[in-house]
Amino acid sequence: MAITVGIAGFTGKFAKRLVSHLLKRHNVSIRGYCRDPSKAPETISSSAQVTLFEGDAFNKDALTVFAKGCDVIVCCYLGDDKLMVDGQKMLIDVCDECEVPRYIASDWALDYTKLKLGELFPKDPMIHVKAYAGTKKVQGVHILIGGFMKPIFSPFFNIYDPQSQALRFWSSGDEIMEGTTYNNAAEFTAAVAVDQKATGILKCNFFQYPESSVAELPSKNSPLLFEKVYGIKPTLESNGSLDDLYKLMHVKREKIPEDIYSYISLFFYYYWINGQTLLGKDLHNDRYAEVKPVSWANFMTQWPLKALPTSFFALNA
Template sequence: MSITVGIAGITGRFARELTSILLKNPNVTIKGYCRDPSKVPQSFSNVSLVKGDAYDEPAIQSFVTGCDVVVCCYLGDPKLMVEGQKLLIDACAAQGVPRYVASDWCVDYTKLKLGQLFPKDPMIHIKAYLDAQDKVKGVHILVGMFTNGFFGAHFGIYDAVTTTFKYWGTGNEIWEGTTYRNAAEYTAAVCLDKDAVGILKLVGGRSTIHEIATSFERVYGVKPNVECQGSLDDLFKLMNEQREKDPKDLFSYMFLLFHYYMINGTTEIGPQYDNDKYPQVKPVTWEDYLRNVSQDQLPNAMSVVGQNV
């Protein structure tokens, strides 16, 4: 049975991965929405493109028309993530699109209160907006963190220069992670499953920092240093001090907030997942990921996501 999938923000990293997977299925027709079609990879020549920005209502209406499911791959400021998505959802309702896959792929934000992990506030607002709809069903895919970004310097866990893993807490806290590609594989499967609605928990792997360090040694033959930076209470104190010191300096505390809420159990997705619903997709564990990326590529792995499509 043929299906038409609309992908909003088709030039983004995740959207490129998703599109390349869906294009392998001869029963799938793809419509893409973006501001600049010149940025769409040449390999996407079979994709029907509609040009427009996130607030161009006529263009959005044209884009969603004829779609069986629309996937939002927007990633940006709160206005884009809330108001931009609401326009897409309204257009889906108006044009009879039965399902809408909301952005973004992340931790279990349904357990958060507004303001706790503020970058995820838009997801809370959009879920509430979709729950109130009667013409379009919302789909929310939870994957944990993107494994590709875990080893980047910005996250503050892996120091490539000294080969050191730095952690807060006991080191036995669970990290749930899924690669961009694996998350896109699951999302493609969800798009093809007309009965898939609501929250879907699709996670590649779950490991502690000590287990990740053990996998690192097993894969690369190098024993990393593992360094505790303090307790979870210490982390909580530091992230709030940094935020109060200069609220506008987001990068001084934002990743500390992510770190805290991901390992203190608040946003844990598992341990029960929905992976078994899609046995055709193989979960990519933390060690699987390391086996597919050279040690020297780890810190900059995010930069190549979506480039080889």
């Protein structure tokens, strides 16, 4: 059955990866919405399966033209709270007016449904949007993936030190860190988009699954895996307890709240490992057999040791 997938925020990094997987499906037509269609790669924009529409997130007339005829709309917005909340609300309203059956929200996150507003503040928009979508005719779809795994090795988290070959951790270092690679998340989203029965919350945790070990990195057992892949056994350095981390992240935020990058990674790390946002065992990993999970070892072998810290995706790209 042919299906038309609308993608808002078409030229973003995740959207491009999503489109690459959708184009492998010959029964899919893609309608892309973005501020500057010229930024779309020619390999995508020249496809007979793709139609591009120009407009910003708050141009209701342009959004309406884009949304008409879509069987599902995937929101790939990434930006400030105004875009992530008000922009998505407008897009949801347009979906309702144009009778688009499903709306895949810009989530791809830890299980934020277990958070209170203000706890992991970057995820507050998702809580607002999920609640808003629940009041509309369009059926909301929310894809939870744990955390994106590439930033683990980046300066953002400061877990891996390429100079000293050290792995740093908070708490015991053995906590579960659920997650999914960027590509697996996009591939899973493509499968959800074309599955017209997929609604509500869908959870995938491909990075840990189906391995039995829990937090291979960073953990007290991680040097074994690191040594196996790179031939180097890193040292382990404790940053402190979970309580120490909680205190530090709030002190930094209270001291200079506008310097968000001095503490945002600490908030992510805390709620990633404190057990509150775990996806658990009720996953949808096996729902789409075409999505092949990538393990820690698989991921690491794709990157030379020197390039490992640069493997992360840009959060604002």
